[in-house]
Amino acid sequence: MTANAGRCPPFDFSGQIALVTGGTRGIGRAIADTLHHLGADLILTGTDPETIRRLADEHGERYTYLCADFRSRESLTAFLDRLASYDRLDVCINNAGINRVDAIDEFDPADWDDVSNVNLRAPALIVQTAARTMKRHGYGRIVNIGSIWGHQVWERRAAYASTKWGLRGLTASAAKDLAPHGVLVNAVAPGFTDTAMVRQNYSVEDLAAVIDRIPVGRLARPEEIATTVAFLASSSNTYITGQSLLVDGGYGLG
Numbered sequence: 001m002t003a004n005a006g007r008c009p010p011f012d013f014s015g016q017i018a019l020v021t022g023g024t025r026g027i028g029r030a031i032a033d034t035l036h037h038l039g040a041d042l043i044l045t046g047t048d049p050e051t052i053r054r055l056a057d058e059h060g061e062r063y064t065y066l067c068a069d070f071r072s073r074e075s076l077t078a079f080l081d082r083l084a085s086y087d088r089l090d091v092c093i094n095n096a097g098i099n100r101v102d103a104i105d106e107f108d109p110a111d112w113d114d115v116s117n118v119n120l121r122a123p124a125l126i127v128q129t130a131a132r133t134m135k136r137h138g139y140g141r142i143v144n145i146g147s148i149w150g151h152q153v154w155e156r157r158a159a160y161a162s163t164k165w166g167l168r169g170l171t172a173s174a175a176k177d178l179a180p181h182g183v184l185v186n187a188v189a190p191g192f193t194d195t196a197m198v199r200q201n202y203s204v205e206d207l208a209a210v211i212d213r214i215p216v217g218r219l220a221r222p223e224e225i226a227t228t229v230a231f232l233a234s235s236s237n238t239y240i241t242g243q244s245l246l247v248d249g250g251y252g253l254g
Contacts, residue, residue, distance in 0.1 A: 011234035014039035017089050018233070021045045021126065022096030024055060024065075026195040027145065030222035031093055034230050036062060043086075045079065045096060070096055070122035071114045083129050088137060091233045092130040094123040095145040097163075099201075104158045112159045119163035120170070127174050131183060140183035141233040144171050145225075148191045148248050164189075168244045175242030184241040186232045191248025194219040215250030 018035045022028040023044030032044055045068045046052050056065045068079040083089070098118045100111040123144055134140025149157055150164030168187060175185040192198060192210050198219070202210070211218060228247050231237055246252055 011038050011230050011236055013091070013230075013234065016040050016091060017043065017086065018091035018093065019043040019045075019083070019089060019126075019130065020093040020095055021068075021070075021122070023093075024048070024051055026197055027190060027193060027222050027225050028093075028095040030226040031095060031229050034223065034226040035091070035093075035233070038230060038234075040091065043083075043089075070118040071098075073117070076117075076122055076125065080125055080129050083126070084132070086133060089130050089133045090137075090140060092126065092134075092140070092142045093145065093229060093233065094126055094143070094167075096122065097145065097147075099157075099160045101156045102159070103156050107159055115159040115163055119160070120166045123167060124170055127170065127185070131174065131178055131181075134183045135178070135181045138182040140178070140181075141235075141237065142174065142178075142183065142185040143229050143232050144185070144187040145229070146171075146187040146189040146244055148189055148246060148252055150187075150189055150244065151246060151252055171244060172242045179241055184232075184237060186237075186240060186242065187244040188225065188229050188232065189244050189246045189248070190220060190225045191246070191251045192219050193225060194221055210251075213251060214248070215253065218249070220247060220249060 013035055018040040020028055020032045023032040024046035032042055036042055041062045043064045045066050047069045049067050052065045052067045069075045096118060098115055100115050127142055130142060144167050146167050147164040149161045150168050153161050171185055171187040178185055225247055
């Protein structure tokens with residue numbers, strides 16, 4: 001469980017089933033820990049079979065770990081079939097994502113396909129499958145994990161930014177379709193967050209320059225993103241849908 005789990009807000013997910021894709025590390029792990037602390041039974045995906053086996057052995061019966069690599073259409077199809085077999089799904093968090101950094105005139109089309117498959121195609125089909133189950137029960141909460149790069153752009157981010165801007169369109173469209181059925185759909189767009197991946201992808205000097213541009217003066221903690229997601233995914237959220245909420249410490253203010 002994350003260090004700040006004891007500070008979780010009093011949202012109640014008792015008896016609810018929540019899916020978190022990419023739930024084995026980083027922001028996804030923080031979301032999973034938060035929802036578990038608040039009472040949810042979890043369905044979590046990851047791409048590494050050994051990690052999946054280890055986590056499944058470590059955690060109790062309220063955790064179900066599934067190995068799925070959304071770059072592969074066959075793996076995604078198998079996962080969707082499994083997801084469709086659940087009689088109920090209350091919460092769906094599309095968190096799994098990958099990035100490739102390259103200039104628009106240099107990117108590899110195979111990289112573009114991988115990023116698109118994981119970041120946009122998979123969420124669309126997962127939302128579709130989740131929505132069918134949620135509509136039967138007249139209730140559901142879907143939260144897509146976007147990015148500040150779905151609200152602004154940096155150089156060498158064409159593939160990633162395209163998928164995150166597209167995810168905003170998916171979120172708004174799904175919200176429009178599903179609101180009459182008691183299903184609310186939103187996105188959370190994290191800014192620079194203190195995860196192992198960010199620490200690996202940016203030098204100490206680069207991160208210092210980034211932090212200098214963040215009005216609150218630090219990176220986000222994964223638990224802060226998770227708390228925002230928990231509210232939007234909870235029954236306490238009764239009227240917010242179709243939104244993409246920036247959680248960036250003011251970075252996007254310029």
